[in-house]
Amino acid sequence: MNITKENVDELNAILKVTVEKEDYQEKVDSTLKDYRKKANIPGFRKGKVPMGIVKKQYGQNILGEELNRIVSEGLFKYVDEQDFEVLGNPLPKNDVEVKGDFNNPDTFEFTYEIGIAPKVDVKLSGRNKYEYTKVKIDKKLVDKQLEDLTRRYGKLSSGEKVGERDMVMGKFVELNDKGEILEGGVMNDSTISMEFVEDEKLKKEMIGKKPGDKITLDPRSVSRGESDTASMLGIEESELENVSNKFQLTINEVKVMEPAELNQELFDKLFGEGEVKSEKEMRAKIEKDLAEMFEKDSDKILTRRISNDLIKKTDLSLPDEFLKKWILASQKEPITKEEVEKDYENYARSLRWQLIQNKIFKDAEMKVEQEEALNYTKGLLVNQYAQYGMPAPDDAELTQSAQQVLGNQKEAQQIYDMLAEEKLTKYFKETVKLNEKEVDYDEYVKIAQDSNA
Known part of the structure; x- marks a missing residue:
């Protein structure tokens, strides 16, 4: 087998793979003998089928498989040995036919195209300057993290009215265009986390409401995305397009998150036993x-x-x-x-x-x-x-x-x-x-x- 390279330009080349009869004949003959031993053809005992019939029935497929193996292995080895880098893998050139006769096999020639990686020159040294951005870890940032941690490990208690960061538990009931309860509409108990409500007008309207109060809203304005809206209403996401954007929310309960106390129990939960012993050390x-x-x-x-x-x-x-x-x-x-x-x-x-x-x-x-x-x-x-x-x-x-x-x-x-x-x-x-x-x-x-x- 022989592989030659013809450059098209700096980044593209043609590979011509020439396969001689001696490259494939021994393996093809060996495979045909194995097929003859196993072939079940009507009118002949197993293992006694004439080789001419075996060749006629299986010869071209066996030859094709062997040529494919030889060419693939040859291309892989050739590319691996070169001092240039190939991008992707060689592709058969579709506008060039394979040279060779499968009915009277002798020499075959296959044509492939390859993409060549460009030469890369990277120069980096102390003369190259880049900005390294850091966060200013000030009191405000530490306070926020401390507040998040104490809330995460805090406990929920009942509240008298809705606050900016409370959880509102209530019943969603679908309304019709007239603002009346829709017969057979969606009805579901769910929870709203006030700190994630981005509609400022609605948020302002909800703050101060008490259990038993009712408010008309679009469930999408108190949820985070289609999946969350569907979950809030107790329906499948695919059903949302058939659901009204007008719902009545009856507030059943308000839950207030009471932050955990800054004590040794919290320090140990957060950082391991005895690692932190005061608020100053925690900060x-x-x-x-x-x-x-x-x-x-x-x-x-x-x-x-x-x-x-x-x-x-x-x-x-x-x-x-x-x-x-x-x-x-x-x-x-x-x-x-x-x-x-x-x-x-x-x-x-x-x-x-x-x-x-x-x-x-x-x-x-x-x-x-x-x-x-x-x-x-x-x-x-x-x-x-x-x-x-x-x-x-x-x-x-x-x-x-x-x-x-x-x-x-x-x-x-x-x-x-x-x-x-x-x-x-x-x-x-x-x-x-x-x-x-x-x-x-x-x-x-x-x-x-x-x-x-």
Whole structure:
């Protein structure tokens, strides 16, 4: 077998695969003999069918399968041995017919097209400056976190009237266009959390209401999305389109969340027995925990900024038409050309970033080792146990659980990706010059949500 490459341009090439008779004949003959031994053809005893009949019935299929195997293995080996990187996989060139005669097999020639990765040149050093955004962890932020924690571990008690953060329990009854109870309409008991009501006019109207009071409202204005609305009304989401937007809510009960007291019992629940002994220590612990939590988000913002900058500066060209064909050919589920076109820019951007990452990893001699992935997975499992207040199992059991997780291809890929991102972020922080900038929480959230910030 012989493979030759013809360059179309810097990013596209044609591969011609020539397969000689000696490359496939021995295997084809061997397979035909096996078929002859097992063939059940009327009029002949098993194993005694004339080879001519076996060849006529099975020969071309066997030859096709063998040629396909030889060509596939040959292409894989050829691509692996080259000093250029192929994007996707070689694709048969549909406008060029296979050369060769299956009725009188001899030499065959197959033609494939390939997309070639562009050369990537990434230069990062201390001369590159990037902003590193941090949250200003002030008293306001600590107070909010402290309030959230005391409410989370607080207890519900009955209230006399509706407040801004109370829970309202009542009966929803569907009304008709005249504002009267709809016969056979939806009727269901449910709960409204006032702190999630975004309609300020309705919220103002509800505050101060007492058990027994009635109010007309649209259930969608006191719920969070279609699924939540359907659940509130006790119906299927698909039924919502046939339901009125006018309901009567009769308030049955108001529940007030009483925050937990700042005492040793709460400190131990939150941080472990004896770890925190006063409100002052709790505030210090909250401040420390917030700093650690936001550092991970700040790292993600930094990596995003650098990736956006590198994608723009490197301006990598891709074999776009080839890649679009490859995406169409490689999808498990059917996809149209229009769908490929629509999402291609996102795909191309992601591919450019992957090529840049690979170059950085190669130049910096970074890689994710199997042992690292195992230990990282064990750490994730320990954190999961801690979240549920459970002690981690012994190392042998933990290792076995981690190996099971990594045995799942999808989960393993996610873990390797997380590890790779951590290594990449660490490399960035050690390589470029960081200009730290503190912003308040609201500004930080805006930056984190803006993919271009």
